[in-house]
Amino acid sequence: MLKIESISKKFVGNDFYSLKDVNMEINKGEIVGLIGRNGAGKSTLMKLMAKSLKPTSGLITYNGIDIHSKDNVLTDFGIMIDPVFYPEMSVIDNLKFYLRLHGKEELFSNIEPTLKLVELWEARNRKPKGFSFGMKQRTALAIALVAEPDFLILDEPFVGLDPIGVQKLIDILKQWSNERQISMLISSHQLGELEALCERYVYIEAGQLADAFDGAACPSLLVYLKETKNLEGIQSLLSDDVILEGNVLDISTKITSEEINEIFKTLGNHALIEKIEVKENHLKEIFTKGQ
Numbered sequence: 451m452l453k454i455e456s457i458s459k460k461f462v463g464n465d466f467y468s469l470k471d472v473n474m475e476i477n478k479g480e481i482v483g484l485i486g487r488n489g490a491g492k493s494t495l496m497k498l499m500a501k502s503l504k505p506t507s508g509l510i511t512y513n514g515i516d517i518h519s520k521d522n523v524l525t526d527f528g529i530m531i532d533p534v535f536y537p538e539m540s541v542i543d544n545l546k547f548y549l550r551l552h553g554k555e556e557l558f559s560n561i562e563p564t565l566k567l568v569e570l571w572e573a574r575n576r577k578p579k580g581f582s583f584g585m586k587q588r589t590a591l592a593i594a595l596v597a598e599p600d601f602l603i604l605d606e607p608f609v610g611l612d613p614i615g616v617q618k619l620i621d622i623l624k625q626w627s628n629e630r631q632i633s634m635l636i637s638s639h640q641l642g643e644l645e646a647l648c649e650r651y652v653y654i655e656a657g658q659l660a661d662a663f664d665g666a667a668c669p670s671l672l673v674y675l676k677e678t679k680n681l682e683g684i685q686s687l688l689s690d691d692v693i694l695e696g697n698v699l700d701i702s703t704k705i706t707s708e709e710i711n712e713i714f715k716t717l718g719n720h721a722l723i724e725k726i727e728v729k730e731n732h733l734k735e736i737f738t739k740g741q
């Protein structure tokens with residue numbers, strides 16, 4: 451588990467704190483979305499967690515160990531913040547070098563599926579020096595993913611991926627979190643992508659943790675029912691993800707296709723559907739409040 455306690459960061463020469471007294475925890479297998487406007491402090495927080503910056507004050511521990519107290523605490527971290535590849539070395543050699551550096555040569559077999567995931571397999575023998583911005587992003591992403599990390603820190607991982615690449619990445623990250631209990635902190639301005647992935651969010655505003663909320667606020671369908679009587683048939687369908695309030699059924703898009711089919715079959719059989727709406731994107735609301 452990663453724990454951040456009262457972390458503050460003031461860069462030399464600045465008269466303001468880029469982060470001020472931030473506290474948070476990320477548990478095993480949890481995917482946490484980090485959101486906030488430009489300059490809010492997201493990258494600074496991630497860099498402190500990745501040890502590429504030192505905090506002005508506060509403590510960050512991973513499984514109880516102060517990450518800044520000694521080397522090798524982050525060996526099982528996959529980090530995509532700043533470019534970490536060698537521009538003059540082919541992509542495939544970059545990945546081999548990274549695995550060797552971490553003593554993980556036995557994972558060379560991961561290189562092909564990882565490069566296929568980020569759609570760089572065809573370009574594997576080219577040097578990132580001549581790559582487009584998106585290709586450089588995807589090289590950094592491949593390096594973060596290749597060593598089967600226990601903890602992923604990804605700063606804007608969707609930038610540079612096309613829609614199919616984005617969906618493939620979302621699917622694999624979900625799968626890793628479910629099957630291998632990998633923890634993740636992901637920052638992105640692409641709120642729809644985050645909503646497809648995260649269970650919990652932290653919102654940073656001017657260096658401070660302004661809000662934290664869970665994924666219950668992910669997109670949902672609102673089904674307006676013609677009547678609120680004779681709803682015994684749908685009682686068994688209600689859950690944390692399918693909530694009935696008055697005559698509105700709030701159905702989270704997290705539920706399975708079997709559940710969706712069951713709900714619509716039941717509603718249709720009783721001709722209960724008045725109209726359907728998509729609930730406003732909650733993350734967008736957070737961003738735009740007070741604007």
Ligand SMILES: Nc1ncnc2c1ncn2[C@@H]1O[C@H](COP(=O)(O)OP(=O)(O)OP(=O)(O)O)[C@@H](O)[C@H]1O
Pocket residue numbers: 461462464468486487488489490491492493494495
């Ligand atoms: N090396 C640095 N030296 C001085 N100030 C810095 C440095 N890095 C970041 N800052 C300042 O700290 C604040 C937070 O920056 P940070 O990059 O963490 O924001 P961010 O939330 O990641 O923004 P964006 O969404 O634009 O990437 C900004 O005011 C920024 O100018």
